[in-house]
Amino acid sequence: MTVMRNDQRIIIHFDYDCFYASVFENEDPSLKALPLAVQQKQIIVTCNYEARRRGLRKLQLIHEAKKTCPDVVIVLGEELGRFRDASKSLYKFLESFTWSGKVERLGFDEVFLDVTDLVEYNQALLNCHDLSHSFFQLKREDPTIGFSFNAAEIAGHTFPEHPPDPENPSHPQDSLPRSCTAVPKYDINDSLLLRLTLGSHLAQHLRWSMEEEKGYTSTVGISTNKLLSKLAGNLHKPKAQTTLIPPYGILADDYNETAGRESNVTLFIDSHDIGKIPGIGFKMSHSIRNHILSRPAEFDDGLIYGETKEQVTVRDVRLFPNMGPELLETLLGGAGAERGIGSKTWNLINGIDDTEVRQMKRVPTQISIEDSYMRLDTLPEVVKELRMLATSLIKRMHADLLEDDEDPDAVGLGAKRWLAHPKTLRLTTRPRPPLNADGTRTRSFNRISRSGPVPNFIFTFKESVDAIVEKLIQVAMIPMFKRLHPQQAGWNLSLLNVAVTNMVEAASEGKGGGGRDIGRMFKRQEEVLKVWRVEDRDIPPDTVFHEDEHDGDTAQVDDAVQAEPSAGSEALDAITAGSEDMMILTQNTADENGVWEEDEEDEGNMEVCHECGSVMPAFAMAAHERYHALEN
DNA sequence: CTGATTGAG
DNA sequence: GATTCTCAATCAG
DSSP: OOOOOOOOOOEEEEEETTHHHHHHHHHOGGGGGSOEEEEETTEEEEEOHHHHHTTOOTTEEHHHHHHHOTTOEEEEOOOOHHHHHHHHHHHHHHHTTOSSOBEEEETTTEEEEEOHHHHHHHHHHOOTTOGGGEEEEOOSSOTTSEEEEOTTSOSSEEESSSOOOTTSOOOGGGGSOGGGTTSOOTHHHHHHHHHHHHHHHHHHHHHHHHHHHHOOOEEEEEESSHHHHHHHHTTSOSSOEEEEOSOOOOOOTTOOHHHHHTOHHHHHHHTSBGGGSTTOOHHHHHHHHHHHTTOOHHHHHSOSSOOOOOOOBHHHHHTSTTOSHHHHHHHHOSTTOOTTHHHHHHHHHTTOOOOOOOBOOSSOSEEEEEEEOSOOOSHHHHHHHHHHHHHHHHHHHHHHHEEEOOOTTOOSTTOEEESEEEEEEEEEEEEOOOOOSSSSOOOOOSOEEEEEEOOGGGGOSSSOHHHHHHHHIIIIIHHHHHHHOOBSSSOOEEEEEEEEEEEEEGGGSSSTTOHHHHHHHHHHHHHHHHHHHHHTTTSOHHHHTTTOOOOSSOOOOOHHHHHSOOOOSTTHHHHHHHGGGOOOSOOSOBOTTSBBOOOOOOTTOEEEOTTTOOEEEGGGHHHHHHHHHHHO
C-alpha cells in the first residue's frame, strides 16, 4: 500500500489581515494610523497591527488591553452586519476571478480558491524560451485581459526560503525506493513548480487588486490542497504570501526520517504543534498528546495554570512507534467519533487533504443569532430577549435569504423572493451549572436545544417584522422554551440562541429537483392533502379567512401532488386531532410541581395557527388548516 | 428527522 | 478550556 498525495490542483488560501479592524479602518481611514482594537463584551476580539506592535493580543480582556496600551482606540464590534457585508463583498470579488466557481469561505475572513484551471490554461500559453516576459490571461475568451509577470520567479515568499536552482535541479524521486517508481516521472515535479509559480503570480495579482479596488490587504498561502495552502500562508504575515515549493515527495508505508528530508511538505508540516493542524482540534490533540507523552489524563488535571505542556509536534506523532491510521483510529475513535477518523488524521499529518474547494454557495445552511447574559432567570426577561433575537433573525433572513425578483411580470421595483425556505426553527440555551452546596451533581453540559417546524407566516411580506416576531414568540418560541426548561423556575441562563436551519432552496422546492421533499410531503401530510382535494370547493379559503396570511412566496402546488387521486375524508379526524398541538396564548400557569401547564381546550377557546399565527376559535381551526394545505 | 459534539474563525 | 458570535459537518438514536 502506497499512500499518495494528489498534487494536481493549485489552491490559494486568503486570510484578510485583522479583518474586523480593517472593516473599521475602511469606514474611517484616520483609524489606520492609530492602535485600534475591536471589542465584543469583555474582550478584544481583534486589533490592528499598530495595536499589536504595542503589545495587544487577540482575545485579551479589555482591562489588560487598556493597561498595556492606554491610548488604544476601542470600537464596539458586536453588531456583525458590517463584517458580514464586507466579507460577502470580498468573497464575490475573488469569485469573479475564478472559472470554476470553486470559492469557499471559512468564517468571515478566509477564502479558499481552486485556480487549477486558470493555472493550467496559462501554463500551456507560456513561452518556455522567454519566461521572464510572460502574460497571465485572466479570461479564456479575451487574451488582452490579464497581467504581465516573470514566470522564471516565484512571487512573494517561499518555503523553504530559497527556490531550487534551475541549473541544478534536484530530482528526489531518483533516490526513492523502487516501490515508488510507478508514480509519474519527475517532470511532474517540474510541472508542479511551474504551476505553483503561476499560482503565486495569480495570488499576488489578486492581493494587489483587492487592496486597490476594495481597500483590504491579505495574507495568502499557495499549495496543492487546502491544508497546505492554509498553513503556508501563516509563515509570513501580514500583507504577504508564501508558496510551498517542491519537492513535495512521495509517501509510502516505509516512510521514515530519510524520506522526510526529501519532502518540503514533511519538512514544513513536521514542525507544527499537533493541535495547530486544521481538523485536529482541542479534543483530538489532547488524546494524541496523551498517548505520545504516555501519560494518563489525570496528570495534567493537577496543572491549574499549566501552560507548561510540552509541545508535541506533528513529527513527534508521525515518528512515534506503531503510529499510523490504525493506532490513530483507536486513539480518536469511539462513541460519536467520525468514521475513518484515524486515516483522515494520518493523512493530515502527512500533508494529505483531498477535500474539494466547494462551489460558491448562494444560501447559508443555517442562520443563528445569539446573545450571552450575566443573569437570565425569569420568563418575562427571557421573552424580552427572545423578542430581540427573533427580530434580528427575521431581519437576517431578509438580508441573506431574499433576492430581488427578476420576474419580468413584476416590473414594480422592490419585489423580492425567497432564495430558500428554512424548515426548522431551533432554540438553544446554555444553563449556568446550578452550584451545589451538598454534593448532588455538577455535570455541566454546555448547550441544550429544542427544534421544531418553522411556521410559514415568517415568510410573509405583508406584515411588519414586529408583528411576525410577536406571533413567532407566542406560537413557537415560548412553547419551545418550555420544552427546554419544563421547570418554571430554578434555571439561570448564560446564553440564548435562535436559529433557522434545514434550508430548502426555492429552485428545488416543489417542482423538479427536490424529490426528497416531495417524498416527505406524502409521508407526513398525506391525510391533509387528501382532505383538501375533497373539500376545497366547499370552503373557499380566501372568503373564509380573508384576513389574508398569504405566504409571501409564489407558492405553487406540485404537479405530482395535483395528479394524486383524491381519497376519502376519513382523515378529517387527523386534522382536528392536530389541534392538540396548538399552543395556547396564556402563560405563567403551572401545576403544583412547578411545571408549565397548558390551558384546557374548551370549546370557544382561542387557538393560534401553527402556520400563520392567526388567532381564532378552535372550531375554525380545521378549515383554516385546510386552507394552508392548499397554499403549500 | 432531532439533539449533541467537535472544530473552524 | 474559556472568553464572543457564529457556521458547518457528523454522529447516535
